[in-house]
Amino acid sequence: MSSKETTGQAITRSLIAHGIDTVFGIPGAHMYDFNDALYGAGDKLRFIHTRHEQGAGYMAYGYAKSTGRIGAYTVVPGPGVLNSGAALCTAYGANAPVLCVTGNIMSHLIGQGRGQLHELPDQLATMRGITKVAKRINHQSEAGPVMSEVVSKMLSGRQGPGAVEAPWDVFGQTGPETDRPLGTKAAHPAVDPDRIAAAATLISGARNPMVMVGGGATDAGGEIAALAELLQAPVTSHRSGKGIVADDHPNHLNFVAAYEYWKKVDVLIGIGSRLELQFMRWKWLPKGLKIIRIDIDPTEMVRLKPDVGIVADASDGTRALTDALAGARREDRTGEFAELNTDARSRFHAVQPQLAYLDSIREILPRDGFFVEEISQMGFTARFAFPVYGPRQYVTCGYQDNLGFGFNTALGVKVANPDKAVISVSGDGGFMFGVQELATAVQHKIAVVAIVFNNSAYGNVLRDQKQTYEGRYLGSDLTNPDFVALGESFGVKSFKATSPGELREVLEKALSLNEPVLIEVPIEKGSEASPWPFIHPAPHAE
Template sequence: MEKEINQIGADLVVKALEKLQVETIFGIPGIHNLDVYDSLLSSDLEHVTARHEQGAGFMADGYARTNEKPGVCLVISGPGITNIITPMGQAMADSVPMVVISSQLPTSVLDQGTGSLHELKNSTYLTKSVAKESKRVMHKDKIRSSIEEAYHLAMTGRPGPVHVEIPLDILQAPISKVESSIMNNYISYDPWEDLNQDNKIESAANLLQEADRPMIIAGGGSSQSTEELRKLVEELEIPLVQTIAGKGVISEEHLLCLGASIKFDSIQKRIKNADCVLAVGTELAPTDLEGTELKIEGILIQIDMDPGNFQRNFAADISLRGDAQRILSEVIDRLDFKENSNNQLKLEELGHSKEELVEHRGIDEKELDFTLDMLNVIREAVPEGGVLVTDMTSPAYVARSEYPAYSPRTFLHPVGYGTLGYALPAAAGAKFANPNKDVVALTGDGGFQFTMQELGVLLEHQFSLPIIIWNNDGFGEIRRNEELRHPNETIAVNHKNPNLEDLARSYEFSFSSVTNSSELKTVLEDALAKPKPEIIEIKAK
């Protein structure tokens, strides 16, 4: 029975989000999406008004990474889309589910070059380069289904961003009936579940059981497989190394967890010499390997939702398609844990040395010690389930391997796309998703200024969020690389920064400046106990 109503297309956007049980959306109102905002007036959806669409996108990213649901954004056509492209690129690179809904010019002037306000040539072509899909809704009856499809596509298979744009006349079109929801038509289980992989799973189990020198590489796609991976690691005594996205899949305090240390020669040698390598939820991309050239000479067993990953960077000998948790469970069911493993593991040989870290970072030991001391204090202050959100900044590069994560999704870092300006808004998004968790942002003074306007969101919502700014007066990492190319000559990397104390005061935040780890310990512990944000400057020079 169709229900008679008095609504317009924009109302269906909000109804679709409510049906999907979306709780929070991030966006900015503009003249072209006001119809949707009018509908939000009568909705229980929480809307977070970013100060720039890039901030909205990064908030949605942090929200999704820590909430296991897509982050949802609402932006205008034209500049709204171009501003959110960078966060979409980051989400695409790091497999973060996101839905971006934008308005569009009326259908009567689409793609005609009329010079209309916010006109953008081939907007869906633009967004397709950073999204799993970009779809234009051309009929009011397709609004609800298009948003539902986008939401589910963002989570299905390898997660990522999906864009839906809706022309103004479609948003304003009167609706005489509500289309039926198509949510029940979606596959609610692993799409590869019915694929018969029994023989390959049996072979994988036998290889792991009989291996003398096995290794596991765990990526972000294994984040739901903590118990299964821990069982494999402990029962077969297999060392596990994580990618940056996989940090915390099993606690980095575990004796057999090598952390995100794949970049070090000692770890790469161990992987090269392994007779069997199990890669779970990772495409083994150059960013996963931090620019190093990994060699796998043993048998490679790869578990992934995306079958393209089985040949993209390394050729898998045994490829298992589907949900990592389910497939690992099936492998474990075929193992005989009563039988002694052939593994010739020597615990004392695991791990990497400080000398390797110094060599890889290309910095002197004094600078490294300063960084490590600060990271140790942050780790001690942030509770086990707390979240550290980092930018592309010098201490974060060290933190990749040296900041231990104890559980999945507690160390956020924009590794795949490598954008600056991520930490502050992504930390805010993580806090919106987890209001009762401690969240800390760690950013450099250069990256901070990409998105520092999002301090306004924190001012508006007033929750505890320490913002640690590693102040080395510019783009410190690029400066270091320039000096390696031409010693004592640099260009465009030394900045005159604003007065951070005055900036904090203007947003009604507290402020502290520290020069050593003992000062940071006191300040950070106090900041986590405060009901509103605090800016903490670390004078890194």
């Protein structure tokens, strides 16, 4: 007789088969049979329970974003799904493979509006709006095929989050244990040689090409560096592309420096990038500019139509383009790029005190450590002023810009990378969105160093209300706890640093402790210089 298993056990077995080793989440009534199956998995699956569903979603996001592997979490339906919704939105915008496993009300009551526990009108439609794929398991026999389909769609092409729900009664339903199909990535689209030839022709006639990389090029750093070296073209990036080509590579241009070079660019080569920096932040295009795009998502060629569009994996497309241009190596221009970087740094040196503190962090954080930004004055400045040396090491929330994601995300980064240093840099406003997860860090021994820059304000709102609305302040001032005392009340080693030099010393000590640490850095309210002139620069003169 074949052995039996519940739907919950079938889902759990599928998670393990797909290489998932950690699930973040909070147990709940609808999910008990799945929760019990997770328990039964023993040491094959680590379950990390959080203090809020938001935290579970963000931790899964940090896990996925820092590794490229699936980050999984589980929450109850209805309010649990909605509480974690910001994390799914973030994963969708940042192309991260985050998997949400949730429940639903009893099968026969779905859609009837009877007011059942955690009932959400058309929950599946809600999840479909913020994921790449969302499916329901209606019967135990569907568990394996549905999981396989969802994983395949999450990982194929432009990656993204997925969601699986099962009704309350289905999780405990039993059926034969069968071989579970594995979801696999679809094959990369073949590189079109005609498109490569057209791109090579454009580049051959260019005097000042520039390469822009985004998160879709995360695994193509070597190929991109080779192309840039061949063309003696600068490589630049914004948030999601930071570190794909190291900041200290001779062809790398900080994006502040890149804006100066932009004046003379005749061909822009976008690789795995939406080109949001050039089209939405710089908002000024050189005359006669030609655009080449390499992107695995064909819809990108419609959204922002290039002169030559190459639908391909970033590595495959870039390698083919480099091969087509072989033998066309140009005169070395790295000295020019170094001067541009030096000049840019001299100009944004005025963004204080942020730059001094970020320099202290960079000095202590190991080269292969992770920096998790936040929507804060430090985070905004870090976009252009914090050097990064490897892909995935600068963790951002992408275009959602959702306040409060940082600390919780950093916990997921550390779980996925236990042997690497992980630093979260938050403002006081954002940190309080997820402060309860200090308890999670202690309970599960997640050694993240959280730095809270406390200016007693939503700093960006405060500045805008001062500068644009003549000091008509509304809701931008904050009353805060004593962060050191607060951290200690959770059992977290907590310190205060009042200068960049002191932060350097405290941070070095914190990283040596190998346990959760909180560092508060008091900042005078409204004292930070604005980083925005460098993020949204004025148009160049014609």
